[in-house]
Amino acid sequence: MGKLRLGVLASGRGSNLQAIMDAAAACKIEADVSVVISDNEDAYALERARQRGIPAEFVNPKSFASKSEYEKAIVEQLNRHGVELVCLAGYMRIVGTVMLNAFRNKIMNIHPALLPAFPGLHGQEQAWRYGVKFSGCTVHFVDEGVDTGPIIIQAVVPVLDDDTADTLAVRILEQEHVIYPEAIRRFAEGRLKIVGRKVFTKEIEPFRSQESE
Numbered sequence: 001m002g003k004l005r006l007g008v009l010a011s012g013r014g015s016n017l018q019a020i021m022d023a024a025a026a027c028k029i030e031a032d033v034s035v036v037i038s039d040n041e042d043a044y045a046l047e048r049a050r051q052r053g054i055p056a057e058f059v060n061p062k063s064f065a066s067k068s069e070y071e072k073a074i075v076e077q078l079n080r081h082g083v084e085l086v087c088l089a090g091y092m093r094i095v096g097t098v099m100l101n102a103f104r105n106k107i108m109n110i111h112p113a114l115l116p117a118f119p120g121l122h123g124q125e126q127a128w129r130y131g132v133k134f135s136g137c138t139v140h141f142v143d144e145g146v147d148t149g150p151i152i153i154q155a156v157v158p159v160l161d162d163d164t165a166d167t168l169a170v171r172i173l174e175q176e177h178v179i180y181p182e183a184i185r186r187f188a189e190g191r192l193k194i195v196g197r198k199v200f201t202k203e204i205e206p207f208r209s210q211e212s213e
Helices: 015-025 044-051 067-080 097-102 123-130 165-188
Strands: 004-009 031-038 056-058 085-088 107-111 134-141 151-158 192-195 198-201
Touching: 004 015, 004 067, 004 165, 015 031, 015 044, 015 165, 031 044, 031 067, 031 165, 044 056, 067 097, 085 165, 107 165, 123 134, 123 165, 134 165, 151 165
Parallel strands: 004 031, 004 085, 031 056, 085 107
Antiparallel strands: 107 134, 134 151, 192 198
């Protein structure tokens, strides 16, 4: 069985893409990034991919008459590269029906807050302004809503008294780079099971030699 083939969608600098590529290169996950696609021609994520010799594709939403047509083009690219799991890494568009139907329960997203609190844009600043004592980040499967899909894994980050929205965001990002590859690792190992809104992670069976049986 070969490594899981990933397709990463990104709109910006691609720091989570970098974390995923680094984890793959270090063999921490049984997965490889097969293609990186962006809706932003100037996204640094595309350059990160090119530096690793990974196909980097700009798909311009303005070139299509509708969101459905745009997503069909995305799906075609993903299929052309044999993608088995789609990872959103700072992708600034809401995923629509076309992509969801093509990759049902096979699209992940990383959000910089502890969902279901503070969905949408600027989750770190939302949490900081609200005055919470703990924030963090969430990896979840993508569904029809905005940051509403079943939660795979979360990391908690304390909010310090002298934090600003920016300093909090930096510490949350550090944890994003840890839990996103971990979520992918569990998926690649076939250990994730969705039951309703809950995602369960199967434990790995310990190795037992014949002598111990």
